[in-house]
Amino acid sequence: MLHTFVALVEDKTGLLARVTSLFRRLNVNIISLTVGGTETVGVSRTTIVAEAAEDRAPRIMASLYKLEGVLDVDDVGRHSAVIRELAMLKIAADQSTRSDLFQLAEVFRARIVDLAPESLMLEITGSASKIEGLVQILLQGNYRILEMARTGRMAMRRGHHASNVLEALGDTTPRIDPKTLSGVLKREAPDLLKDENHA
Amino acid sequence: MIMDKREKEAGNHRNSPDTAIYTQPTPLTGAEAVWATLVGEGVRDVFGYPGGAILPVYDALRKFPIRHILVRHEQGAAHMADGYARASGRVGVAMATSGPGATNLVTGIATAMLDSIPMICITGQVSSKVLGTDAFQEVDITGITLPITKHNFLVRRTEDIAPALREAFRIAQSGRPGPVLVDITKDAQQNSAIFDFAAAAPQPYRPHPMLSADSTSIREALELLRTAKRPVILAGQGILHSGAMEQVRALAERTQTPVACTLLGLTAFPASHPLNLGMMGMHGESWVNHAIQQADLLIACGMRFDDRVTGSLSTYAPNAKKIHIEIDPAEINKNVHVDVGLIGDLKEILETLLPRLPGRDGAAWLHAISAMKGDAAVHDIQHLPDNGHLYAAHVINDIWRETKGDAIVVTDVGQHQMWEAQYYKHDRPRSLITSGGLGTMGFALPAAIGAKVACPEKEVWVIAGDGGFQMTCPELATIVQEQLKINIAIVNNGYLGMVRQWQEKFYDKNYEGTPLLSPDFVKLADAHSIQGTHVRHRAEVASAVETARRHPGTFLIDFHVEQEDSVYPMIAPGAALHEMIRRPKQNPLVETATEE
């Protein structure tokens, strides 16, 4: 199955290589990986979508935590979360086909971001299935996709805090202390044993 | 603080470390900062090999109270640091130059990683100005060692040296230990910066956030312990790391639970203890593996259910509930699914459990296990008639008797390693040093040097095969140069014996690539001014061992043993733990008359 992990890591050279090397070492295939800034200076956020058996998530998380510089790991796929991806598509289109594409874009709430004599560029944000839906329709409609770029998924849990438990307790501590960059580890400990039944 | 060479040679280098720290912030070169930090961390010995990119560090050594042991190959330096750590529990330090010096460390680093050994490797790197240009002897050693270190650092600035090294010491020793590599560019070694040991203190250790031994799981564990009828404790190396020998012993004694050991856990529980069953796994004795297979509760202490101890997973201890006490959350449910995971420091967890554990009458189960032994346990191989053959088992058994089980034994990898595990009875923690996880041939001689440097007062024995010994035997010269006293036993069977055994059992005796020609090891020793002797008969074993022990310098014994002997019992690949190939009846070392 697909797992979606969000890892907050110190923004240091080489850390991304450590993360990807770990997945390779665990023999787990990364489907997508995004890295970018966060609300805390010096902390990067990576969203990793990986293909692995259901019961392997705790071990992947535990192994991520063993990397120096990994501050926080969350298996967001197991919680109510907003998951988004951005894609840009360049599609062959001339005057005769453009208007159909305009309509399609509207249906999918995609935006036209560039227009050229023989092509146009669409930008679409949404769940992976929405993007795949658009691609499918384009292909069925015999449009030629000249180029496609997808960011891979980004994910964020719903609500104020990463942990619903903390939220219920009214805890508003930030997860990472901006001064020391050490994690404020009050979140529920991931239960290593609860996946046993999936073995 | 800074002492000159003569004082150092006079032996003052064993000063307590804190007398040698710069207590005030002081301007130092990066090279000096390396040594000053090591001194501050309590390091007294470093195993290394110089070269261009680490030369500034070597140049600064004369000012510091640290002994440098020149090795003959950097792999040796890594194994020595590893053996040093295994023997003493302190962090071992190896040093090498950039490029080939660094890559030569790799096998030693991987060996330490697989066995969770705290070790630091310091490598020189080309100047930061040319980093990334394929400069002479530039190699991306932090990239290469990424998957085989617990962590590594590339240090480009002088002021980062002390913090990186101190962090490295913290990481190597905390949680589940492991090797850390610190790669330092030549310009960082040459430039100067203010050295402030205290200010370079590492971040406090943050325990792994997934540690969990909460009241619920403790209660569940207690319940399982209370109700078990056929419990077995599985003792691993984590007991040594955690220093939980007393607690495991208390657990065993209080609950009258027999103990089975992993290879690396053999010294974590006294061999002579009546509750010690012996080694489990691929070459474990039959009753040990049967006890595990028939158990209704396994209490795994600081071990990781390696494939060498489980046999086929689908048939492993099918009726047993499992409690896994382990510091590394990534080991829980990895190979074997457990019922209760207590994740944290073993000693702390056992101290929580013990006061809540009532005593227990284990007689019935212990009796059943004794019955499984048949008369195996009463066989003393010394009493078997001398049939003119010299068996490795006799050699090792004699070394054990002559040394009264008191030596630190450092083995290589192969049949002799398994025979050592079977016939040398270890009663003291850290008295067996062996490469378990990686199974690195060539480990024994250098690791023994490290052990001897760490514990000079101890009697140290190398037990190596004729194959593995030849992988690192140039370190004989290191022994001589450092004036060390080590006893070396070569179990010479003319084969890469363990591989030959597999060929015999699983490849139709097609002995391809395993017959092995060796030099005359006694002459090889002689070339190093090391004394030695050949032993071909059983009657000569004990006296040769005695001669070696009494000899003031290093002594080598070349034991010419039975060539096509095999290690039994043995579990074939893919077989279940109880499906052992037993000792053949005509073998003089028959373990039991009551074969199943």
Ligand SMILES: Cc1ncc(C[n+]2csc(CCOP(=O)(O)OP(=O)(O)O)c2C)c(N)n1
């Ligand atoms: C560096 C390395 N290469 C290859 C092996 C595979 N291997 C395992 S045991 C063994 C034979 C060892 O022969 P020897 O040192 O003579 O010991 P014996 O088994 O004969 O006691 C080999 C080749 C290994 N473990 N390590």
Ligand SMILES: [Mg+2]
């Ligand atoms: Mg051999």
